[in-house]
Amino acid sequence: MYTLLIMLVSFLSLQEVPYKAEEEFTIGLDLSFKQRPPASNYAYNFDETSREYKKRTMPGPTPYLVLSVSIDKVNDNETRLKVFQADEKMVYSKKLKQEVKFSLDAGYTDDLVDQLPGHLHVISFYDDKRNEVSRIVINFDKDGNYFVNGKQRGKI
Numbered sequence: 001m002y003t004l005l006i007m008l009v010s011f012l013s014l015q016e017v018p019y020k021a022e023e024e025f026t027i028g029l030d031l032s033f034k035q036r037p038p039a040s041n042y043a044y045n046f047d048e049t050s051r052e053y054k055k056r057t058m059p060g061p062t063p064y065l066v067l068s069v070s071i072d073k074v075n076d077n078e079t080r081l082k083v084f085q086a087d088e089k090m091v092y093s094k095k096l097k098q099e100v101k102f103s104l105d106a107g108y109t110d111d112l113v114d115q116l117p118g119h120l121h122v123i124s125f126y127d128d129k130r131n132e133v134s135r136i137v138i139n140f141d142k143d144g145n146y147f148v149n150g151k152q153r154g155k156i
Contacts, residue, residue, distance in 0.1 A: 017133070018133075018134050021073075027148055030103075034061055035061050063108065063156075066103050069104060071101075075125075079126060080095055084121070084124065086119055
């Protein structure tokens with residue numbers, strides 16, 4: 001998992017794609033409580049730690065985080081937006097003509113701290129020729145700190 005993150009960071013630093021200006025977007029955290037889905041009775045994970053087992057079988061609702069993203073200003077060279085999760089899975093794509101608002105499921109807060117795929121989202125903006133022109137990077141670290149474009153914004 002760490003090697004994937006290191007490769008992603010090194011890949012991102014090689015491209016030197018600039019961050020989108022802070023005044024051009026807004027990101028909000030919507031925290032709610034959800035019940036985890038029940039685990040399968042027919043499968044057993046031998047690699048699961050006792051902490052993971054307790055987390056998976058804990059009764060009652062668990063804190064769940066949804067990111068509310070608002071792109072307030074679309075630049076002339078930004079024609080498409082794509083959102084990737086830490087595992088390089090594309091979770092959202094949209095053609096840009098004007099301001100846009102959307103939500104991203106980050107996941108359960110204890111999964112974010114454990115660095116599961118929802119802990120990192122990269123929002124990339126592309127021009128007509130499919131070249132990346134800017135990006136927004138949203139990250140949660142192991143201490144629960146919340147970063148946008150490398151700047152700490154709070155803690156979950």
